[in-house]
Amino acid sequence: AGELALAGVRCLVLERRDGPRSDSRAICLHARSMEVLELRGLAEVLAAAGLPVPTFPLGPRGAAISFSRLDSDFPYLLDIPQSQMECIFAARAVELGARIRWSSPVTGVRQDETGVTVTLADGATERAAFVAGCDGVRSFVREAAGMTFPGFANPGSVILADLHLDGLSMTSAYGDLSRHGMLLMFPFRDGSCRLVLYDYARGGVPVSEPVGLDEVRDSLRQITGRDFGLRDMYWSGRYRSESRQAPRYRIGRVLLAGDAAHAHSPAGAQGLNTGLQDAVNLGWKLGAELHGWGPGWLLDSYHDERHPVGAAVLALTGRQFRLNTARSWNKRLLRWAVHRLVVPLPPVQDQLARGYSGISIRYPPGGAATGGAATGGAA
Missing domain, CATH: 3.30.70.2450 (Alpha-Beta Plaits)
Structure with a gap:
């Protein structure tokens, strides 16, 4: 919503909750997310509210990833409750012109050639050019659009x-x-x-x-x-937790982001960060589409860029979860060797820090399908 409002697009957030959350399942912001937020003038605000910590624990006592050598202005993990993050994000979105309507569960989504009609629980309807389903693992928007969510429960x-x-x-x-x-x-x-x-x-x-x-x-x-x-x-x-991913993040005028598009174990504190970066990638591309200056392939590049990132996160968190929960003696021996002999090696530390922090994310050059002129990057 903040990205759309920043682009001058009228947008409405339909939130099924009655108000801002008080609980916080997610609690961490990684370096790549902080870099993205710095571009929007929010990194300093979040850093003041959170606590920077230098390492991420992998499980066994003393086994950790150090972020100190990251090539980033944010060589740390920022611990901050999700409830505080959401208040900061919502305030900025509203300041820019977005509207948030609480107590508005969605009960119907129907798209046609010119837009999408959204039906609410009270019978009211809203009409929009596009709908972004950011409604979590049990996404109604995803189900209503006929988008599958294959995977399994951990x-x-x-x-x-x-x-x-x-x-x-x-x-x-x-x-x-x-x-x-x-x-x-x-x-x-x-x-x-x-x-x-x-x-x-x-x-x-x-x-x-x-x-x-x-x-x-x-x-x-x-x-x-x-x-x-x-x-x-x-x-x-x-x-x-569950490990699942939608095969497509877009069907027509309905798009998915965050947990509605991908779900995984909490290993590595990846969920909120991946979803936040989905939102930024999708937001500016929707703005370009709606203002008419985006090339034809640009909005499709949202799926082409973010779906592989989501798949990589599922693979990363799955490996970490299986390693940490292994109970047979041979797998525990492998875990000991990995954490005590391999993880401390400087090249391994560098690779893990870049992978967990998101700094290693890069998108291929060119546009989706038509090979547009965009250059590769990490936005």
Whole structure:
């Protein structure tokens, strides 16, 4: 919405929620996302609200990716709750002229040669030139447009908890891994942190079951042997990830972005970053199309550029998830060798940092299908 409004396009966000979210599943911004946001004057605002941390934990204690040598003005991971990010993004979009309509679940999407008619739960309709489905893994827009979402559910549910820990430094991220599960901790600027717990013994618990402080404490002790002085939990949830991708991000006048287009395990903190970069790539191209200056292939290049990125993210997160959750002795031995012998090597560190941060993303030169004159890049 912000990209469209910046381009002078009238746009409307139909949001099924009643208002801004208070919970935060996503919490990290990588260097490439910060570079994109810097182009829109938002990086400084986000950096002031978040906490930069120098490394990303891979699971086993001490095994981490260092971002310090990235060729970027943002050689770090920025920890900031999604709720804060969304407030900043929404304020900028509204400032630029976008409209956000809360409590507006979509119940119908019908496209024709001249536009798309969207029906809302109250029976009202809206007419638009294009519709972008950014409505998550269970996307109604995707389903209504007849777009498939092949893939599978990843095994086990993960516990998420925002709280305070007295037993760990709140200046850097932390990880630990044992035969009982995995812990990741990401600190926030206010001194609290996000815990991500994959407790093998609790992996079968339904995601609908609430997470209490005692369960978090028990899982911490089970995985690490310590509870790290946890206290004052202010949000928690249970999450079961899926690995899926839409074969096409566009059908006619309906396009997909973010989790509606691709879903994967939370390994590597890739989801929000990939979705944000989808939105920027799609937004300016829609603006060019609607203003009439974009060449015929430009809007199709959204799929051609972003679908391979989504596929690469699925592959990356899948490898990391399988490695970290391996339980047989031979796979655990492989994991030890990878994390202790291979990951610390400087060339491997450089490659991992570029891959996880998104700095390595490059698009092929030329336009979609017709071989346009655009040059390769990372926008």
